[in-house]
Every structure is written in structure tokens, then in C-alpha cells.
Amino acid sequence: MLKKGLSSIIVAYFACFGWSHVQAAETVFPSSGILDKPVSTLSVLAKNGDTRAQLSLAIAYYYGKGVTQNDGKAAFWATKAAEKGSADAQYVLGTLYYHGRGVAPDRGKAEYWYRKAAMQKHPAAQYALGAMYSYGDGVTQDYQRAAQLFGQAAEQGNADAQHALGIMYDWGKGVAQDYKKAVYWYEQAAKQGNAGAQYNLGMMYARGEGVVRDSKKAFGLFRTAAEHGLPEAQYSLGDMYFNGESIPQSKKEAAFWYRKAATQGNALAQNALGIMYMRGDGISRNDRQAFDLFNQAARKRIPEAIANLGLMYAKGQGTDKNYAYAYTLAHHAALNIKSAARLENELKKIMSPDDRTRAASLTIDEILK
Secondary structure, eight states, rough: OOOOOOOOOOOOBBOOOOOSOOOOOOOOOTTTTTTOOOHHHHHHHHHHOOOHHHHHHHHHHHHHHSSOHHHHHHHHHHHHHOOOOOOOOHHHHHHHHHHHHSSSOHHHHHHHHHHHTTTTTTTTHHHHHHHHHHTTTSSSSOHHHHHHHHHHHTTTHHHHHHHHHHHHHHTTTOOOHHHHHHHHHHHHHHHHOHHHHHHHHHHHHHSSSSSOOOOOHHHHHHHHHHHTTTTHHHHHHHHHHHHTTSOOOOOOHHHHHHHHHHHHOHHHHHHHHHHHHTTTTOOOOOOHHHHHHHHHHTTTHHHHHHHHHHHHHHHHHHSOOHHHHHHHHHHTTTTTTTHHHHHHHHHHOOOOOOHHHHHHHOHHHHHHO
């Protein structure tokens, strides 16, 4: 049942990889080198050209610490310090340009300042710049360059970069595929509490890639990442409880973890929990809940959820019976799901001429809007 995540989320300052799951920490600006002085003192020092005070003032304004939060002033003082060569300020300014905080969003300027900081071996900037290259976000996509930058930051102990480099080795992006190296870098990041790395390391153990297959270790890693709030791990943990993989089967625990992941928008968990509600399997049957969950997952184009939603419309479970909707959904999912193909054929036999006419003009987008 366990599958590698198809979506990737790098939660900080850049868009996602498309081949596996990564989770970065929220943007946290540097704390080392920051002057622990009142804002009034920092303002005097900053106006007199003190670079550390300028950076400290920028961060104070960004977070609203000791002063009213003001992105514009954060960008102003970050620019002052960045232009004087502060790598931390260059990283901060790159992030402000990436997000459009206090300045107009500008990928080109974000890349410029990240590159300036990366040239000074700033690990967070190396990671951020590597992410831009990995996705082609504001720059020409270049996996080799991304892997190089991730490697530089990973060697300095940056957990997000270690995780990202693990993914590069896992999937052979910008480097030769090497599961053992992927495991190594996932382990380094996982030790630092990176939930995405814990999850992906769990996947390596679940599949026996780069390590001896060990479902119990996979379970432990999924559990740790799930408790850190990672929806993919919560879904995988739910699967292990549902199927009784290396642990006693518990439909109650399965529903608990599916629900955790579904609440965060994980489509696979929404579909899995919907099935439990539809069948009354381990939880009280609730057709409306099942319908709503299938609908949410179907909007993310999960074939199984589209097929299940079609079945709900065909039977009038959790919603009014609608053969035209049911047929359109079943037809869409039929190439991937055998049960949808069977439903499509069954509906052909019972649909009225009006149903057929309506279905002929329907699109899946109209149903799932």
C-alpha cells in the first residue's frame, strides 16, 4: 500500500519539487550576529552605518520584535546591510524579494541576492538558490546546479539541504541515482528533526531501497514524522494501521491518522477515510461525510476518488442520485480504475435518453467546481 509521495512541498520560500516529498522549515532568519539591543539603540547605530545593527533592525521590523511590524522598513534596512556585503542580510533580502514582503516580488532579484550570499557559503541561501534551480523558479531549471548547491549546504549541516540532496540521489536528479547516498542524507536530516526526511527515510525502509527492508523501522519513522504534523506520513501511518503491517491492525488508529492527514488536504487520506465512512469500516457509516471527502479528493484528480464519487452519485448516497454525473465521473476514471469501467458499463444500460444527453455535454470540471 505504501507509495512514494508524488507531491513535494518545500514550505519556505520556494515552490515544490515534482518527484518526492520535501518539507523545509518555515523561513527563519538568522539569529547569530544579531545585536541584542533596544530598537532605539539599533536605530542610532544603523543610521551611523553599523552593518550588524542594520541587519538586526531589519529582522526586528520583519518579526515585529520591539517595534511595530513593518515589511517595508525590514526591506530598507536589509538592503543597507546587504549592499555592504552581509551574507545574512543578502539572504534576508533575497527572501523578501521572493515573497514580495516590503518590496515588489521579483524572482530575478531574489536569485541575485541568494547568489551573493551563496558565494559567501551561506547555507540557507545555498539551499534557497538550489531550490529555485531544481524547480526552474525564476531561473532556467538545472538539476545539476541544484544538487551542487544542496551539497554545499548539506555539508555545512543544513537539514533542509540534506533532505533535498537525499531526494536528488533517491530520484537521480542532477546526480547518478544512488539509494545508499539517499539514505545517508535522509538520515542526516532526520537526526535534526526534519519531518520530510524522516518520512522519506521511512519509505526507503518500507521499500527496501538502499537498506534492508524493515517495516518496523518504517513504522517508527512514519510515526515520528506524523507526530510532527506531516500529512504524507500521517496517511502512510494510517495505511499501516489499516492493513496491520508489522503492527496489530487498528481501524480506529487508521481513521485517526487518515483524518489528521485529510484535514491538511492530503487527497489520498481523504479518499481512504471516505471509503471507511462509505462502508462503515471501523467507524460509523456516514454517507454524507464519505461524499464530501471523495469530492475533496476528486478535485485533486485522484482517480480512485473520482470513481468513488461516481459511485455515490449512481447510488444516491450522501447526495441526490444523478446518473449523468455518475457516468461522466466513471468514464473519466475508467482508464485507471477497473471498478469505474464496470460502473460506466452498468450505467449505459440504465441511463435514460435525457441522462445520456446531459452526460454528453458535461465535463468533470463542471461537476467538481
